[in-house]
Amino acid sequence: MTTVMQKGLLPPEEPDSTGALGRYLLLQKAGGLIAPLLTAALAFLIGGVVVFATTKSIPDTLQTYRAIFDGAGLDWFLPWNTCTDPCTPAIKLQQTLLVWVPLVLTGIAVAFAFRCGLFNIGGQGQYLAGAIVAVIVAAELPLHVDLAPVPLVLLCMLAAMGAAAGLAAVAGFLKATVGAHEVITTIMLNWTVIWVGTYLFGFEGPLQNDQAKEIPASNTIDDGSKLTQAGVWGHPDLQGLPWISLGVAIASLVVYSLLLNRTTLGFQVRAVGYNPEAARYGGISVARSYVLAMGIAGSFAGLAGALDVLGWKFRLDTTDFAGSIGFIGIAVALLGRNTALGIGLAALLFAALQTGTSTRNLDPEIFPPELATPLTIIIQGLIVLFVGADIVILLLLRRLRRRQVSAAA
Amino acid sequence: MGPTPARFSRPPRIVTHVASEPPVLELRGITKQFPGVLANDHIDFDLRRGEVHALLGENGAGKSTLMNVLYGLYHPDEGEIRIDGEVVRMGSPQEAIARGIGMVHQHFMLIPVMSVAENIVLGVEPRHDVVLLDYKAARDRVRDLASSFDFAIDPDALVHDITVGQQQRVEILKALYRKADILILDEPTAVLTPQETGELFGILRSLQQEGMSIVFITHKLNEVLEIADRITVLRRGKTVETLPARGATEEGLARLMVGREVLLTVDKPAASPGDVLLQVEGLHVRDDRGLEKVRDVSLDVRAGEIVAIAGVDGNGQTELIDALTGLRKSESGRVVLAGSDVTRESAKAHFEQGLGHIPQDRQHRGLVLDFSIAENIALHDFRKPPDSRFGWLFPGRLVESARRLIKEFDVRGGNPQTYASALSGGNQQKVILAREINRDPRVLIAAQPTRGLDVGAIEFVHRRLVEERDEGRGVLLVSLELEEVISLADRILVIYEGEIVGEFPPTATEEELGVAMTGGGRQGGGA
Numbered sequence: 001m002t003t004v005m006q007k008g009l010l011p012p013e014e015p016d017s018t019g020a021l022g023r024y025l026l027l028q029k030a031g032g033l034i035a036p037l038l039t040a041a042l043a044f045l046i047g048g049v050v051v052f053a054t055t056k057s058i059p060d061t062l063q064t065y066r067a068i069f070d071g072a073g074l075d076w077f078l079p080w081n082t083c084t085d086p087c088t089p090a091i092k093l094q095q096t097l098l099v100w101v102p103l104v105l106t107g108i109a110v111a112f113a114f115r116c117g118l119f120n121i122g123g124q125g126q127y128l129a130g131a132i133v134a135v136i137v138a139a140e141l142p143l144h145v146d147l148a149p150v151p152l153v154l155l156c157m158l159a160a161m162g163a164a165a166g167l168a169a170v171a172g173f174l175k176a177t178v179g180a181h182e183v184i185t186t187i188m189l190n191w192t193v194i195w196v197g198t199y200l201f202g203f204e205g206p207l208q209n210d211q212a213k214e215i216p217a218s219n220t221i222d223d224g225s226k227l228t229q230a231g232v233w234g235h236p237d238l239q240g241l242p243w244i245s246l247g248v249a250i251a252s253l254v255v256y257s258l259l260l261n262r263t264t265l266g267f268q269v270r271a272v273g274y275n276p277e278a279a280r281y282g283g284i285s286v287a288r289s290y291v292l293a294m295g296i297a298g299s300f301a302g303l304a305g306a307l308d309v310l311g312w313k314f315r316l317d318t319t320d321f322a323g324s325i326g327f328i329g330i331a332v333a334l335l336g337r338n339t340a341l342g343i344g345l346a347a348l349l350f351a352a353l354q355t356g357t358s359t360r361n362l363d364p365e366i367f368p369p370e371l372a373t374p375l376t377i378i379i380q381g382l383i384v385l386f387v388g389a390d391i392v393i394l395l396l397l398r399r400l401r402r403r404q405v406s407a408a409a
Numbered sequence: 410m411g412p413t414p415a416r417f418s419r420p421p422r423i424v425t426h427v428a429s430e431p432p433v434l435e436l437r438g439i440t441k442q443f444p445g446v447l448a449n450d451h452i453d454f455d456l457r458r459g460e461v462h463a464l465l466g467e468n469g470a471g472k473s474t475l476m477n478v479l480y481g482l483y484h485p486d487e488g489e490i491r492i493d494g495e496v497v498r499m500g501s502p503q504e505a506i507a508r509g510i511g512m513v514h515q516h517f518m519l520i521p522v523m524s525v526a527e528n529i530v531l532g533v534e535p536r537h538d539v540v541l542l543d544y545k546a547a548r549d550r551v552r553d554l555a556s557s558f559d560f561a562i563d564p565d566a567l568v569h570d571i572t573v574g575q576q577q578r579v580e581i582l583k584a585l586y587r588k589a590d591i592l593i594l595d596e597p598t599a600v601l602t603p604q605e606t607g608e609l610f611g612i613l614r615s616l617q618q619e620g621m622s623i624v625f626i627t628h629k630l631n632e633v634l635e636i637a638d639r640i641t642v643l644r645r646g647k648t649v650e651t652l653p654a655r656g657a658t659e660e661g662l663a664r665l666m667v668g669r670e671v672l673l674t675v676d677k678p679a680a681s682p683g684d685v686l687l688q689v690e691g692l693h694v695r696d697d698r699g700l701e702k703v704r705d706v707s708l709d710v711r712a713g714e715i716v717a718i719a720g721v722d723g724n725g726q727t728e729l730i731d732a733l734t735g736l737r738k739s740e741s742g743r744v745v746l747a748g749s750d751v752t753r754e755s756a757k758a759h760f761e762q763g764l765g766h767i768p769q770d771r772q773h774r775g776l777v778l779d780f781s782i783a784e785n786i787a788l789h790d791f792r793k794p795p796d797s798r799f800g801w802l803f804p805g806r807l808v809e810s811a812r813r814l815i816k817e818f819d820v821r822g823g824n825p826q827t828y829a830s831a832l833s834g835g836n837q838q839k840v841i842l843a844r845e846i847n848r849d850p851r852v853l854i855a856a857q858p859t860r861g862l863d864v865g866a867i868e869f870v871h872r873r874l875v876e877e878r879d880e881g882r883g884v885l886l887v888s889l890e891l892e893e894v895i896s897l898a899d900r901i902l903v904i905y906e907g908e909i910v911g912e913f914p915p916t917a918t919e920e921e922l923g924v925a926m927t928g929g930g931r932q933g934g935g936a
Contacts, residue, residue, distance in 0.1 A: 262804070264797045271788065274779040281736060281766070281774045282788035283757030 036335050036342065036387075040349060043382035050378050054371060067366040072096045072356030094241045096348075096355040098312055099325075101242075101249040102127065103347035105304035106329025108256045109168075109297045111338040113182075115260060116293035117273040118175070122168055122186025124326025125193040126298040129167045130160035130305025132197050135316045136207065138221035138309065149224040153244075156225055157306045164302020165295040167193065172294030176287030182294070194321045202318050209315070216318040227311045242311035249307070250344075252300060257340035259296070269293050301326060328354075331380065334387040353379055431494040433458050433622050434479075434591055439488035441474055448474040450646040451488070456591065461613060461623045463633040463654070466643035467666055467863035469833055472626050475643070476593050480512050481505040492591075511584020515596040517576050521569035526551040528568055529583050554586055559615060574605035581612065592616065593624045598632055599861070602721050603891060603923050610636050628666070628863050630659040630673075631892075642666055667865045677875045680899040683712035686883035687733070687852045692742030694725070694732040694907075701740070702728040704907040710852060710883040715874065717886040717898030718909075721926050725907035726887050727769070730856050733885075734766045735759040747851045760789050765850030767841055769857040769887070771834070775841045778830035782820065783811035785829050786844045814843040819869070835866030842873055852883045859893060871897060891919045 044065070052061045073093030075081050083089060106123040113120035134156045142152065167189055174180040200207045202216045209217050227242035260266035271279040272289040280286050304325070309316065328350050335349070336342030355361055357376035359369045367375070432455040441449040449471045456462050466472045477483045479490060481499035489496050492508050499505050505512075519528050526548045535546035551564040560578055568576060577597060584592055594613075598606045613623055613636060627633060633640055634654055642649040642665040649665050663671040687710040694703035702725040710716045720726055731737035733744060735756035744752045747763045754762070768774040776785050787796050787807045795806050811825035820839045822832050829837060838858065845853065855874060859867040874897060878884050888894050894901055901913040903925040911925045 262802050264792050264800050264802055267784070267787075267791050267802055271777050271780065271784075275773070275777045277774050278777045278788070281734075281756065281768060282777075283755070283760050285755075 036337060036346070039335065039386040040383060043379055043386050046382050047375070047379040050375065051367070054368065060366070064367045067363045068353070068356035070356070071358070071361035071363065072352035073361075074352060074356075090238055091240070092355060092361050094238055095358075095361070096351045097238075097241060097246060099351040099354050100347050101245045101311070102304035102308055102325045103328055103332050103351050104249045104343060105252055105300045105307070106326045107332030107336060107343040107347050108252060109301035109304075109326075110330050110333035111336070111343060112256065112260070112269075112300065113168075113293055113297040114333060114338050115273045116269040116289060117276065118172070118182045118290065118293060118297075120168065120171075120186055120294065120297050121183050121330065122171060122189050122298070122326070123301045123329040124324065125186065125190035126164040126168050126301035127305040127308075127326045127329075128190075128193045128197055128321060129298075130164040130302025131309045131313075131316055131320070132193070132200065132305070133163040133302070134160040134306035134309040135218045135221060135313075136200075138225035139219040139315070140207070142222035142224065147224070152222065152225045153227065153310060156310060157303060160302045160306035160309075161299035162302070164305065165299040168298025168301070169291050169295035172291040175294075176290040190326075197316065197321050198318050201316055218316045220315045221309065225310055226314065227307070242307070245307040245311040248303065252303065253340040253344050256300070256343075265292065301329070328380070331384045331387065335383060350380065350383075431491075432456055433493060435491040435494075436475065436479065437489050437491065439475060439478055439485050439490075441471075441478055441483055441485050447646050449478065449485070449488075452643065452646070452648050454641055454648070454651075456622050456624060457639075458622055459617055459620050460638040461617055461625055461636055463625045463627060463637035463640045464643065465627060465630075465633055465640055465662060465666060467628060467865065468835065468861070469645075470643040470666070471646040472643055473595060474646075476512070476595065476624065476626060479505065480510060480593065506587050506589070509588060509590045510593065511581075511587060511589025511591065512593040513577065513580040513584060513595065513597060515599055517580055519568045519576055519579060521567070523568060524564065525562060525566050525568060525571070525579050525582075526564035528579055529554075529564075529586050531583075533587065551582065551586070554582060558582075558585065558612075558619070560612070572605070573600050574602070574608060577601070577605075577609065578612065581616075590620070591622050591624070593626070595626045596628075597625070598627065598629065602926075603919065604927070606632070630662050630864075633657075633662065634659065644668055663864050666863075671864050671868055672872075673864075673868075675871045675875060675896045677897075678879070680714045680878065682714040682899070683881065685709045686712050686747050687885060688743075688745040689733065690743040690745075692729070692732060692744065693740040694728040694737060695740055696728055702907050703732065703739075706742070706904075706907070706909055708902060708909060710885050712851075712881045712883050713878055714899040715878050715884040715886055715897050717888060717894040717901045718904050719888065719891060719894045719901055719922050719926060720904035722889050724904050724926075726856070726904060728907075729904070730766075730769070730854060730887055733854060734764060757789075760848070763849075763851035765845035765848060765853040765882075767838075767845055767853070767855040767858050769860065771837050771841055776829045776837055778828065780829055781811075781826045782815065782823055782829060782832070782840055783807040783825035785840055786811045786814060786847070788844065789848065810847075814840075814847055818843040818873075835862045835869070838862060838866065838870060842870065846873070846877060850882060852885065853877055854885045854887070856887045857889060858886070859888075859890070867893075891922055894922070895919065 048061050048065070051064045052058065055061055055064060069075060070089070071092060073089045073091070073096050076083065076089035076093045081089065106127055109123045109126060110120050137156045137159050138152065141147065141155070147155070168186070171182045171185040171189060174185050175182045199205055201218045202208065205216070207218055209215060209219055227244045228240070260270065268279070268284050268289050269292070271282065271284055272286050272293075276286045279289070313320070332343055332346045332350055336344070336346035353376060357372050357379070359372050362369060362372045434456040436452060436454040439449050439452045440447070452471065452475055454464070454475065464472050464475070474483065478485045479499065481501045481504050490499060491497065497508060520531070526544070527542070529551050530547040535543040535550065537543045548564045555562050555564070560582065562575060562578055562582070568579065577600070581592070597609060601609060613625075617623065625637060634657060637654040639651060640654050640657060640662065641651040642662065644666060659673055663673060689706060689708045692703055692706045693701060696702045704725075706729060708716065718726060718729070728737060732739040735751065735754055735758060739752060742752070743750060746759065749762060751759055751762055772778060777788065783804070784807060790796055791802065795803065797803060808825040814820075815825065818839045820832070820836050820843065822836050829840060832840065853874070858870050858874065862870065871893070874884055874886070886894070886897055895915060895917065898915050901915060901917060901922065902909050903911045903913065903922060905926060905928050910928070913922060913925070
């Protein structure tokens with residue numbers, strides 16, 4: 001008898017999944033698109049309870065969700081909405097897309113490591129490392145060397161990716177050599193980067209702004225390195241948007257998918273992620289895979305940092321170090337099930353939520369602006385919670401299906 | 410709360426097979442459907458008082474499903490369960506236990522750090538002051554119970570300190586403590602040495618004398634004939650036949666199980682050994698805890714011969730294989746593979762040098778279960794053309810070569826894109842064989858290549874290993890199954906406590922090997 005059947009609880013045709021994690025991954029595979037959709041829907045439903053507690057009426061609750069939708073600028077897509085100048089929905093949509101770009105990239109950073117069996121909590125640190133290096137190169141280098149915009153931007157991106165890759169690879173190296181858990185090391189590296197950045201750009205820091213000594217920020221980047229090229233590309237309504245960033249994010253999703261599924265490196269990473277012992281037996285160096293996977297994951301997060309700096313931040317303020325883009329990336333990867341399409345969609349959801357519930361964008365007549373930020377965090381938290389609990393949803397689905405089968409019989 | 414002591418002084422029942430007495434257990438028309446698989450298709454089964462009734466069938470024949478239905482783990486779609494003639498509903502294992510059914514799973518459900526007595530009373534502990542375990546009472550009851558059945562076991566021993574055979578006895582005692590009078594044993598001998606199997610059969614016979622009715626699940630034909638009174642054969646979820654063990658033959662049972670004639674003995678021409686392909690000299694290997702597990706092992710494997718290493722599990726076989734395949738560094742000694750010294754080389758270098766390795770744990774090492782068959786077949790060579798070029802993978806080519814090998818090795822139940830996890834054990838093993846043999850290795854190391862496989866798959870693996878031998882490869886077989894060792898090997902080496910303690914011709918008997926395997930025939934008076 002196979003060991004499967006001995007375990008007793010699984011029906012025999014179900015493969016022997018090694019332990020709880022294996023069963024979980026199997027169920028995830030079986031859940032397909034439905035489970036993540038249900039997860040998000042359930043989070044919004046329960047979030048609705050919170051909204052209802054504030055507004056005390058169901059129509060108002062629905063109104064609030066509509067306001068979040070509008071706040072994210074998603075109503076710009078509705079064909080019956082005409083837009084006058086200045087086009088408010090377009091401005092809001094631009095903000096959503098600006099947040100989408102780094103969420104996609106930090107989502108990839110988490111997902112790629114995850115496919116190698118590593119939990120990369122260091123997306124935030126890698127993002128900041130990329131941002132710091134990009135701002136240094138873009139602000140300081142043109143003072144000494146005269147560079148054309150295209151090579152300057154490419155140099156910024158490559159430097160940012162390299163720095164973030166190196167940072168993340170440290171965690172991979174520690175895991176591979178001394179077995180230090182990547183969750184611990186990436187968190188510690190996050191703090192290292194935060195304090196290095198605070199030291200560099202803070203008051204009296206070596207790279208603090210030359211002009212304004214009263215603000216703890218870096219210098220503003222060189223004009224040639226800015227990605228906003230108004231009038232060059234894109235829809236006339238969306239001229240504030242760095243279209244290059246958007247393109248890079250989409251290209252990154254394609255690269256992620258190809259890298260994972262169509263290269264020997266991806267094969268190696270997936271083999272190690274699914275079963276390190278079998279990978280080792282197959283002749284794959286597990287240690288090298290850990291370092292490589294973390295490095296590649298980090299480079300995506302670093303690219304996110306560079307695009308934000310070059311696209312719209314233009315300089316780094318020490319308050320930027322308190323952000324949470326890298327952490328939301330974890331939720332994006334989880335909800336997106338580590339697939340390229342899933343990451344793209346999940347990032348859109350989180351970006352829209354972030355923008356739509358921001359104090360600025362949420363209609364104050366419908367929902368009290370003071371409560372807008374807590375609402376964002378509540379819904380985000382619920383999604384993460386339900387992503388973690390989606391095994392429950394999948395089990396419910398399965399039971400439901402079974403009941404239907406037996407009812408039909 | 411706990412069982413009453415009266416249970417232990419039960420007078421032995423007189424075993425009579427009166428035809429009019431209703432069976433203690435009857436399963437009628439049990440049907441259990443899983444998505445895509447009819448695991449049990451109107452199965453009938455009955456158990457008489459005081460008999461050992463073997464449930465025989467290949468992997469996936471529905472044996473365990475049927476017993477899980479009986480034990481309340483699954484609910485049948487159709488059919489009924491009768492105990493002592495009365496129709497019952499088994500909602501959960503608790504209800505099954507309450508009806509006197511005890512189950513000993515193949516993988517023991519024991520807590521290693523707790524004592525034997527604690528494990529046995531777990532869940533139905535004798536207590537004092539409502540919540541506190543009355544350990545003394547527990548120990549006394551367990552001791553009484555063990556002695557009433559003549560079990561030699563120390564109630565205070567910790568489970569992780571006792572042998573596998575003793576752990577199994579603890580499982581049986583657990584069932585007896587819960588007043589079971591129907592005992593289900595799921596593949597009980599899979600983890601035992603030949604000696605321990607003999608002891609288990611002794612225990613089962615004495616339980617039978619006490620009036621216990623026993624269901625014995627297995628796919629091993631010789632055991633069935635040795636212990637069972639009656640045999641029910643299942644095939645693909647259906648009852649094929651119930652027959653008395655007396656008069657049955659292994660060949661006949663194998664035919665019933667598989668549905669066709671099966672060659673139980675390996676038919677092989679004499680070996681014609683050629684050059685030495687694998688040479689091991691004075692190898693010492695330590696395990697992860699730093700204990701020396703392989704001591705001064707020297708051996709040769711020549712082209713065109715099968716050399717088998719026989720031994721009881723845990724005598725250094727795992728570490729030896731790991732060292733020979735580059736997965737573990739050896740302390741000292743030398744391994745020469747097809748003329749070049751690979752002692753310090755990586756696993757990859759071993760493969761490049763012409764080693765094929767069928768690992769003993771196919772699910773944790775041999776396969777990436779979440780990979781497709783095609784990806785698993787490419788596991789060693791995905792970096793080389795035609796699988797890839799300049800780091801770019803060609804999944805289409807992986808699928809093509811997998812399709813060819815699936816056909817050649819008769820892998821059933823999947824196409825190249827099927828996940829390895831969806832295959833049965835036998836077909837998983839065929840995928841591994843296909844991968845390793847397709848690379849045209851000089852030396853093939855097969856570690857327990859038929860573990861957990863059914864008769865049909867074992868026949869396939871054995872035939873293939875002999876074919877590879879005749880192709881001129883050197884085959885090193887490491888197996889715990891003496892029957893397999895004797896029928897396949899051209900030379901047999903016995904390993905005991907990490908040392909090769911003797912070499913035997915294939916004409917050696919199981920008894921001779923068994924003695925050597927337990928250290929009895931140790932040469933040079935080492936111990």
